[in-house]
Amino acid sequence: MIDIHSHILPGMDDGSKSTEESAELLKSSAAQGVRVMAATSHFYARQNSPEEFLKRRLQAAKRLKTVLTPDMPKVLLGAEVQYFTGISRAEGMEDLRLMGTRVFLLEMPFSRWTKYMVSEVTELQSRDNMQVVLAHVERYLDFGNMDFVRDLMDKEVLIQSNASFFLEHRSRRKALRMLKDGEIHLLGSDCHSLDHRPQRLGEAREVIEDRLGKAAIDKMRHLSYRLVEGGKIIV
Numbered sequence: 001m002i003d004i005h006s007h008i009l010p011g012m013d014d015g016s017k018s019t020e021e022s023a024e025l026l027k028s029s030a031a032q033g034v035r036v037m038a039a040t041s042h043f044y045a046r047q048n049s050p051e052e053f054l055k056r057r058l059q060a061a062k063r064l065k066t067v068l069t070p071d072m073p074k075v076l077l078g079a080e081v082q083y084f085t086g087i088s089r090a091e092g093m094e095d096l097r098l099m100g101t102r103v104f105l106l107e108m109p110f111s112r113w114t115k116y117m118v119s120e121v122t123e124l125q126s127r128d129n130m131q132v133v134l135a136h137v138e139r140y141l142d143f144g145n146m147d148f149v150r151d152l153m154d155k156e157v158l159i160q161s162n163a164s165f166f167l168e169h170r171s172r173r174k175a176l177r178m179l180k181d182g183e184i185h186l187l188g189s190d191c192h193s194l195d196h197r198p199q200r201l202g203e204a205r206e207v208i209e210d211r212l213g214k215a216a217i218d219k220m221r222h223l224s225y226r227l228v229e230g231g232k233i234i235v
Contacts, residue, residue, distance in 0.1 A: 001032075001033050001034045001035060001201060001205065001222055001224075002034070002035065002036045002037075002038070002040050002132050002221065002224040002225060002228060003034045003036070003037075003038060003073070003106070003133065003187075003188055003189050003191075003199070003201055004040075004133070004160055004178065004187070004188040004189025004224055004228075005038060005040050005080065005135055005160055005162070006025075006029075006037050006038060006040060006188065006189055006190065006191050006199075007039075007040070007041060007075075007080075007189050007190070007191065007192045007197075008022050008025050008026065008037060008064070008075070008191065009039045009041050009057065009058060009060040009061065009064060010022045010060055010063050010064060010172070011027075011060055011063075012041035012042070012056060012057065012211060013041045014040065014042070014192060015040040015191070015192040016192070016193060019063050019064060019066060019067045020067070021063055021065040021193060021194070022067065022138070023068075023072070024136055024194055025072075025191055025194065025198075025199055026029040026068070026072040026073055026075075026160070027072065027158045027195070028073055028194065028198070028199045029073050029189070029191070029199045029200070029201070030071060030073055031074075031151055032199060032200075032201055032203075032205075033205070034073045034189075034199070034201055034202075035073055036075075036076060036228060036233075037072045037074070037075050037076070038060065038071045038076045038078050038098055038105070038188075038228070039061075039064075039075050039076065039078060040078045040079055040098075040105050040135075040213070041053075041057060041079060041080065042079075042080050042107075042127065043079040043080065043081045043082065043096055044081065044082050045082070045090065046084070046089075046225065047113060047180025048075075048118055049092070050091070050092030050093070050095050050096055051092065053079065053093060053096070057079075060128070061075075061077055061234055062235055064183055064196075065128050065234055068234065069126050070185055071120045074233045074234070075234040076100075076101075076228060076231045076232065076233060077098070077099045077234065078096070078097065078098035078099065078100050078105060078222065079096040079097075079105065080105050080106075080135055080221065081096050081104065081106050081121075081210065082104065082107045083091070083106060083108050083109055083117065083120075083121075084089045084119075084177075086120075086162075087098075087124065088119075088120040088121075088123035088124050091127075093124070093130075094127075094129060097129075097130070098228060098231055099231055099232040100230050100231040100232040101131075101227060101228050101229075101230065101231045102130055102131040102227075103131050103133055103162070103227050104124065104130050104132050104133065105133050105162060106121065106124075106132055106133065106134055106135060107135045107136075107137050108134060108135075108140055108145075110116065110139060110140070110145055111143055112143045112145065112215065113140075113143070113145050113148045115171065117148075118148050118152060119159065120150055120155075121134075121152055121155075122152065122155050124205075125152070125155050125156060125157050126155075127219065130218075131156075131158065131227065132157045132158070132159050133157070133158045133159070133185075133186060134149065134152065134157060134160060134189075135160055135188075136159070136160065136161060136162045136165075136188075136190055137149060137159045137160065137161050137178075137183075137184065138162065138165040138171060138174075138175065148191065149183070150183070150235065152196050153183070158185045158186060158223075158227075159183060159185050159186070160184070160185070160186040160187070160188050161175060161178070161179075161183050161184045161186075161187060161188075162182050162187075162188060162201045163187060163188070163189050163190075163200045163201045163203065163204035164187065164190075164197075164200060165204075166179075166204040166207045166208060167200060167204055169173075172203060172207065176207075176208070176211050176212060177218070178214060179208065179216060181184075184220075185220065185223060186220055186223065186224055186227075187201065187204060187205075187220050187224075188201075189201045189218075205217050206223065
């Protein structure tokens with residue numbers, strides 16, 4: 001399995017605070033069948049330029065490399081980019097893709113979106129070197145954004161959901177329906193620590209296989225591997 005969304009780089013954001021914690025998250029992920037993890041630390045344009053973010057990420061990756069072992073998942077460096085007005089015209093966005101891939105993980109506002117916001121995402125997606133993936137779709141649904149999500153899907157934007165969407169009793173049925181209807185393409189843990197948002201991708205896989213069959217999880221796995229093929233692994 002590939003975990004397309006995680007916060008395992010030490011000291012980068014509200015995720016892992018130390019190399020020791022990162023190592024434990026990676027061990028937990030491996031035990032749940034994860035073979036590759038996308039390290040998608042938060043990028044906030046109001047806090048860092050892309051250049052500053054990449055320098056910080058490089059230092060965090062160097063620290064992480066000191067605790068990596070062969071039995072841990074391989075790690076791909078990326079970012080979870082928070083939407084900001086003008087993102088489609090901003091410089092350096094391509095540098096925030098998952099390294100060696102076209103994948104651009106985008107966090108949209110937790111509010112009602114506007115047509116302008118959607119037009120900016122569409123502009124990003126229209127680039128030959130960019131595959132936009134909307135992070136944790138379930139967090140936008142309470143604001144009436146599903147029609148906008150479908151509009152973006154029509155533009156070939158991909159939709160990621162967190163494992164917790166399939167595990168929480170109040171949301172499980174909706175998650176399974178969305179996956180069955182083709183409104184979820186990719187799965188991620190969005191893990192931050194062992195206590196706060198832990199790695200639960202294995203549990204979500206079991207729920208999906210039990211309710212929708214192995215083919216449903218295989219479809220997401222195959223797509224995720226195609227997306228990250230050629231990505232630059234931390235070694």
